[in-house]
Amino acid sequence: MAVTTPQFTDKTEDQAAITEMVRQFVDEQVLPNAEHYDHADEFPAPIVEQMKELGLFGVTIPEEYGGMGLDLTTYTMIVEELARGWISISGIINTHFIGAYLLMQFGTEEQKAKYLPQMATGELRASFSLSEPEAGSDVQAIKSTAKKVEDGMWEINGQKMWVTNGLMSGLCFVLVKTDVTADPAFKGMTCFIAEKDAGVHENTGANKGLNVPPLIKKMGYKGVESTELVFDGYRCPAENILGGEEAGVGEGFIQMMDALEVGRVNVAARGVGIAQRALELALRYSQERKTFGKPIAQHQAIQFKLADMATQVDAARLMTLRAARMKDNGERSDLEAGMAKLFASEAGYFCVEQCFRIHGGYGYSKEYEVERLYRDVPLLLIGEGTSEIQRMVIGKKLLQRHKI
Numbered sequence: 001m002a003v004t005t006p007q008f009t010d011k012t013e014d015q016a017a018i019t020e021m022v023r024q025f026v027d028e029q030v031l032p033n034a035e036h037y038d039h040a041d042e043f044p045a046p047i048v049e050q051m052k053e054l055g056l057f058g059v060t061i062p063e064e065y066g067g068m069g070l071d072l073t074t075y076t077m078i079v080e081e082l083a084r085g086w087i088s089i090s091g092i093i094n095t096h097f098i099g100a101y102l103l104m105q106f107g108t109e110e111q112k113a114k115y116l117p118q119m120a121t122g123e124l125r126a127s128f129s130l131s132e133p134e135a136g137s138d139v140q141a142i143k144s145t146a147k148k149v150e151d152g153m154w155e156i157n158g159q160k161m162w163v164t165n166g167l168m169s170g171l172c173f174v175l176v177k178t179d180v181t182a183d184p185a186f187k188g189m190t191c192f193i194a195e196k197d198a199g200v201h202e203n204t205g206a207n208k209g210l211n212v213p214p215l216i217k218k219m220g221y222k223g224v225e226s227t228e229l230v231f232d233g234y235r236c237p238a239e240n241i242l243g244g245e246e247a248g249v250g251e252g253f254i255q256m257m258d259a260l261e262v263g264r265v266n267v268a269a270r271g272v273g274i275a276q277r278a279l280e281l282a283l284r285y286s287q288e289r290k291t292f293g294k295p296i297a298q299h300q301a302i303q304f305k306l307a308d309m310a311t312q313v314d315a316a317r318l319m320t321l322r323a324a325r326m327k328d329n330g331e332r333s334d335l336e337a338g339m340a341k342l343f344a345s346e347a348g349y350f351c352v353e354q355c356f357r358i359h360g361g362y363g364y365s366k367e368y369e370v371e372r373l374y375r376d377v378p379l380l381l382i383g384e385g386t387s388e389i390q391r392m393v394i395g396k397k398l399l400q401r402h403k404i
């Protein structure tokens with residue numbers, strides 16, 4: 001139960017049509033089923049099948065490769081709608097979108113032709129992997145390596161951590177060190193397109209040497225799996241170096257950081273979506289629940305919470321759309337993407353907490369949707385750079401732009 005609120009739109013007709021379609025899908029298919037998949041911590045396969053049918057895995061992939069060829073702004077609007085339903089659903093798209101971006105931006109023609117058509121339909125889904133057990137924020141401290149062996153193949157060894165879609169994906173864009181002596185370290189890092197068997201813990205045949213240990217157990221963000229990946233003598237052909245061997249070796253860090261910039265806009269959109277849902281739930285509950293003879297929405301303390309929530313939702317949405325539009329216009333948007341990610345993820349956290357407080361004891365019950373939101377939302381403060389790291393990025397970019 002929730003109350004829908006009109007949103008600042010400024011959408012083209014196409015954007016309005018597609019977001020309306022996604023909202024309907026979320027209202028009819030995601031929201032009524034999220035509780036089941038969340039409680040069972042089960043991969044929502046039927047929902048993913050419907051997402052494939054709607055073309056949601058190919059939103060930003062060019063039409064020549066079978067996608068919709070839409071811009072980041074429209075994608076952002078779609079992600080907000082999906083996250084409003086359940087952030088795990090947006091998580092299934094999220095890493096796939098980053099993989100597609102890496103290919104579109106840096107892939108060779110052969111790599112694009114080989115992977116993008118299957119990715120556009122969602123038959124082939126992608127994950128991306130930077131983090132390791134001992135390195136998250138400090139990406140240059142990763143330890144996984146790849147070295148070229150006699151037959152021209154590259155052998156990858158090392159352990160990766162927190163790979164969203166790590167089991168169900170058929171491709172993983174993985175960052176490793178190809179020159180451990182490089183100084184600075186980022187110049188010795190390369191991104192490999194690692195093929196794997198989707199849904200399989202122990203790969204065999206051409207993909208042997210890549211294993212997925214039992215899934216990491218989490219407080220929220222259920223249904224979508226987070227995994228370790230163990231590379232143990234996994235062999236990757238040179239043509240699977242992102243951008244090709246000649247152009248791609250040593251470029252992985254720069255490629256991944258570029259992708260993280262759009263990834264941050266994507267996480268910001270998820271923050272807006274979950275904040276919007278928290279507002280809707282709070283508006284409904286506060287008008288139904290009575291204390292001291294009147295609906296709690298009539299108490300000023302509760303109205304102030306609603307006011308702060310609505311203000312944060314609007315501001316987060318505007319910042320997110322601005323960052324996306326700047327990127328679409330070819331403008332530099334690193335600062336704006338960092339600010340949007342920081343603000344919108346914190347707004348998501350703030351709004352969910354306010355919604356929880358407004359629900360009183362019932363917010364603590366699994367009978368109410370806000371309990372799921374409360375377990376899901378903290379991820380947004382961590383993934384694709386923590387709030388502390390965003391502040392570091394914002395500070396650095398600010399000083400670069402305003403050097404005296």
Ligand SMILES: Cc1cc2nc3c(=O)[nH]c(=O)nc-3n(C[C@H](O)[C@H](O)[C@H](O)COP(=O)(O)OP(=O)(O)OC[C@H]3O[C@@H](n4cnc5c(N)ncnc54)[C@H](O)[C@@H]3O)c2cc1C
Nearest residue numbers: 128129130131135136137162163164382383384385386388
């Ligand atoms: C559910 C989930 C899904 C994820 N999915 C993926 C994925 O698909 N692919 C992937 O590669 N990674 C993924 N991650 C990993 C995520 O990106 C990292 O957890 C994140 O970057 C933080 O790294 P860390 O956990 O190692 O924390 P650390 O880097 O160890 O940081 C610990 C704390 O110290 C702070 N800190 C660190 N450095 C500084 C500094 N210089 N100044 C101030 N404070 C600092 C951090 O902000 C944080 O509060 C996922 C994580 C989660 C929880």
